[in-house]
Amino acid sequence: MAIQLHETPFDPAQQLAQFEASQPAGSVGATASFVGTMRNHNEGDSVEAMTLEHYPGMTEKQLEDVIEDARRQWDIIDALIVHRVGDILPGQPIVLTAVCSAHRAAAFDACRFLMEALKSRATFWKKETLAGGETRWVEKNTPGH
């Protein structure tokens, strides 16, 4: 189980490869993962850049709690949450969640749970810079179901 916050861009494929390589050989049958990427448009506007603010100390603790909650609900082998903070450009990854387990149902369910739980609970805030230079705080998350 691991959480990571990155101030600079991270490579989801590399993170995922490391995550899979670190598992005990032969016990993992299923790995579900999700990557959230910054888009160049939101709510009908072109977006040039984004700043992700967080609450150092509290955010990490919340992500650890989210993984613990997943462990209580599903029979999983390991879980990973990687999240960007700071200045982000379109096309860059924002978040990676991954779960491995013996069977696929737990991996799918828990991976989606990690995303929904972190989006609803964890102290991150997005501020967008629009094409004209105007900035705005994103006011709420999109529904996940």
Add this chain to the structure above:
Amino acid sequence: MAIQLHETPFDPAQQLAQFEASQPAGSVGATASFVGTMRNHNEGDSVEAMTLEHYPGMTEKQLEDVIEDARRQWDIIDALIVHRVGDILPGQPIVLTAVCSAHRAAAFDACRFLMEALKSRATFWKKETLAGGETRWVEKNTPGH
């Protein structure tokens, strides 16, 4: 949209990186993926190796149909199915499904659909070699929900 059958081991992280890199920049907000890996045990027995048989021609067509079905049901940008055939060892990837879309709900739903649909429909058959050298055909898939 792409389907691939591999006679030799494939690297899911590399496939996923290629899949993501091939998308139009800035339009993808969500990528859900799943990797099925061969375990060293099944139904209480140690498994040494596995052979995956398929029906050349029919299998590829079915995987393409599965992706088309996903496209009809969800607003997705692209989808990928990679599947091993032939002789497989514990720890090696068997299948990768990936879906990218603007928002996460469609990516999660469609990625899981690809897995459930291919497991229930596509003409693949697993034959296991147990620790003692005995072989057996896997008779049914595990439930996905």
Add this chain to the structure above:
Amino acid sequence: MTIKVRFFASLREQQPEGLDQIEADGVQTVAQVWERATASALMPDNVLCSVNLEHRDRDEPVSDGDEVAFFPPVTGG
């Protein structure tokens, strides 16, 4: 007429004598292809069938030149 017949997985192993092409005069359905190709072995209930790469029920018709396949429940993924 002739029908191309294929067996997969455990059925392929159980039908070592299974013909891969049959003279199908008088054969009208998928089930009759099985009977002819296996010398009338009983088709187990869980056998799945395809005609020209599409899943088909066992009572569906066949035509000259069709490829008919028989296989157990699929277990991929």
Add this chain to the structure above:
Amino acid sequence: MTIKVRFFASLREQQPEGLDQIEADGVQTVAQVWERATASALMPDNVLCSVNLEHRDRDEPVSDGDEVAFFPPVTGG
């Protein structure tokens, strides 16, 4: 007693005068921390609160040395 106060995101920008530490004598709840730190600006309904890195309702008690934070709905992920 003293309470450490933090504002995040849009609240941080809206509270340029917001104090980061208050002398909290007589302050008993999270809501009263807000009043003292912002010179009694009305706390909007959608403001979320934490005490010592845990989400807390605005009527929960505070103690000497606590870190109290105020922030808008979260939008990560």
